[in-house]
Amino acid sequence: MELISREPWWRRPPQPGQREQDLEWGYLEIYKDGHAVFVDQRPTDKELAERKSCRNFPEAQD
Template sequence: MSLISREVWWFQPPKPGQTEADLKWGFLEIYSDRTAAFIDERPTPEQLATRKSCRYFPAEDEPE
């Protein structure tokens, strides 16, 4: 089994009114056997700023 992807990821999607600073961040690792794991390791500010995924933040008045 080998690591094929490691991306900055939130532990849970944001709720209305939450900001990036309110969330628990880590890394989503995908392995060659198709398993996935959340790694509880805070990304650097640069990694958070340049992430490709987990960019949706609902407006406070938007329904869940």
């Protein structure tokens, strides 16, 4: 299996008003054959700050 991508990813999408610090983070690994795996290992704060994906947080509903 050849790994083609590994990036910080949340286990579950955030709920309205939830802060990114409160999410359970890990890595999403994508392999050449198309399957993906969530690795339960928290990325560093720097990796989270520099991530390219998982940036959309829903607004809290009043």
